[in-house]
Amino acid sequence: MESMMNLTIEYVKIVNVMLFYRQISDENMPLWSFLLVPVLFELLFFFFPPLAFFGYFVSFVLYSFYRNREKDGGLKLFYGLYPIVLESLLGRMLAFYVFPFFGISVYNEASIGGYDLLIELLVFPLYLVLIKSLKINFQELKAGFSRGFFRRFLLPINLSMMVYTVLVTAFLMLRESFSWADSLRGQLNNLYIIIFFVVLLYINAVSKERLEAEVLEQKDSELKALSEYSHHVEELYGEIRSFRHDYMNILTSLKLGIERKDFDSIENIYNTVLKDSGKPFYSSKFDLAKLSRIENDAVKSVLSAKLLEAQSKGIETSVEIEEEIYDFQIELLDFIKILSILCDNAIEGCLTAEVPKIAIAFIREERTLILVVENSTKAEKLELSPIFEKGYSSKGEGRGLGLYNVHTILEKYPKSLISTRSANHLFSQTIQFCK
Numbered sequence: 001m002e003s004m005m006n007l008t009i010e011y012v013k014i015v016n017v018m019l020f021y022r023q024i025s026d027e028n029m030p031l032w033s034f035l036l037v038p039v040l041f042e043l044l045f046f047f048f049p050p051l052a053f054f055g056y057f058v059s060f061v062l063y064s065f066y067r068n069r070e071k072d073g074g075l076k077l078f079y080g081l082y083p084i085v086l087e088s089l090l091g092r093m094l095a096f097y098v099f100p101f102f103g104i105s106v107y108n109e110a111s112i113g114g115y116d117l118l119i120e121l122l123v124f125p126l127y128l129v130l131i132k133s134l135k136i137n138f139q140e141l142k143a144g145f146s147r148g149f150f151r152r153f154l155l156p157i158n159l160s161m162m163v164y165t166v167l168v169t170a171f172l173m174l175r176e177s178f179s180w181a182d183s184l185r186g187q188l189n190n191l192y193i194i195i196f197f198v199v200l201l202y203i204n205a206v207s208k209e210r211l212e213a214e215v216l217e218q219k220d221s222e223l224k225a226l227s228e229y230s231h232h233v234e235e236l237y238g239e240i241r242s243f244r245h246d247y248m249n250i251l252t253s254l255k256l257g258i259e260r261k262d263f264d265s266i267e268n269i270y271n272t273v274l275k276d277s278g279k280p281f282y283s284s285k286f287d288l289a290k291l292s293r294i295e296n297d298a299v300k301s302v303l304s305a306k307l308l309e310a311q312s313k314g315i316e317t318s319v320e321i322e323e324e325i326y327d328f329q330i331e332l333l334d335f336i337k338i339l340s341i342l343c344d345n346a347i348e349g350c351l352t353a354e355v356p357k358i359a360i361a362f363i364r365e366e367r368t369l370i371l372v373v374e375n376s377t378k379a380e381k382l383e384l385s386p387i388f389e390k391g392y393s394s395k396g397e398g399r400g401l402g403l404y405n406v407h408t409i410l411e412k413y414p415k416s417l418i419s420t421r422s423a424n425h426l427f428s429q430t431i432q433f434c435k
Contacts, residue, residue, distance in 0.1 A: 005117065007042050012120040013087060014038040014056075019124055020083030021060060026142055027067060057165060060084060070411060074154030075145055081161040088168060089196055090123045090130075092189040098126070134197065136204045144207030157199060164192050218298075218333065290319050294362070295326040302336055303360070306343035315350060316357035323364045329433035330416065334409050339371070341406050342429055346375035349427055353378050367434060374428035382422040 015038055022029045044052035061080030068076045095115075104115065131138075144150060150157075171185035256262075294300045307317050328335040346358040353376035363370040410416050415434035421427070 005114070007045060009116050009120055010045050010052075011038045011042055012117065013091075013123075014041050016087050016120065016123045017060060017083045020086050020127070021064070021079065023138060024082050024142070025064065025068070025079045057084060057169075070408070072148070072151065072154075074151065074158060077158045078145075078154055078161075081158060081165070085161045085164060085196070086127070087123060088165070089189065089193050090126050091119050092186075093193060094119045094122055094126060096186055096189060098122075130197070134201060136200060137208065140207040140211055141200075141204050143211055144203060149207060149210055150203050153199075153203065160192075160195065164188070215333070218336065290321045293321040293324050295324060296328070296332065298332065298336060299325075299328070299339065302340060303343070306340070306347070307360075310343075310347050310358055313347065313351065314356060315347065316355070318357070318359040320359070320361040325362050325364060325369065327369065329367075329369050329435050330413050334412070335433070338406050338409055338431065341403070342371070342373040342431075345403065345429075346373050346427075349377055350375040353425065369433045371431045371433065372428060374426055377422070377425055377427050380423075380425050382427055384420050384422055 015034055018029060018034055018037065021027070041052060041056065044055060060083060061077060064080035065073075065076045068079060099115065099119075167188055168185060171181045171188070174181040175185070256265075291300050291304055294303070303319075307319065310317050343358075343360070346360075350356040350358055355376055358373070358375045360374075361370075361372040363372070406418070410418060410431070413434070417432045417434075419430045421430075
């Protein structure tokens, strides 16, 4: 009976740890994993208890390193340690504080199986209550981690969690031999609960502050770009009005020539004015009018700013947007970052080309948005293998700026795909955005 109770406790504990891991890592763990993984641990605990005890502490760390191969090492370690330490802290919080508050003494909770099970069943509900009470926003927290806001803090945080885990385990092993072990374990738990949640609150507050600053900066950039776009549209409108005025004068001259049957005058007007009039009228800057098919002002303003920047540098630009674009399939801020990086890549990459030019296309398909950014290059063909590597030189011809960041952003959207091609003095990147 005692053996079944212990196995049930371990089963609930593993489920709790998995729930914590899923929340902090944002990994979509299937339902079957919550049934199968605890059972595998149960078998280990039943047949090989020492191996199961050791495996419990290292398995989630190893799994985190496997599942988050592209992420920073400190972040992978944090994802693996966080759920184990949190489960331990909340279980002991219930045993040392909550239960005694109701007159139930479970200070040495390891010896009371029934209360152990109740503690494990209450761990996750207590966690949800604490998170809501402390107003910890995990979306902001994860955004802060993904943007590298806390890279320098991860080492001390990870070291503190490892030290806590080692000391708690040591005190548990010593409690039968030394009466002071349980007392020290309780004091350690008191101290680390405070440290743990203060750190969690701090990094959540910093994440919120920096994300808000990032949004404000992005909005300022969008307003500036939208102002430039509006100014450009006004210039285009002025050119069209001037064009219309000139043509009205030409048509008036033709009308007079026809009325007088002055064919020499008609021929002269045609040869000097009308014959080549269609050629100078069209300019790549008129492509900006196609941006009206983008229904989001932020995307429209950023793209127009990049196109105007390219044109100011003597780069020929081309835009193709055949249908209305209103759904970008991913978070708007992520889409704008990717668009900005690819446009900067294209501008940087074509400056040394014989004929500097960039082309941008938006293609809407069912549940998919395809973005194509292409630029000319000096070299006929570029080496593609290193362009997504972290720290790759941003001055590489046609290879662009921050492609590692593009790859990192797209990791959040597993269904989205990116393909790169270089041939015939053209470098292109195509991204299929899918939810």
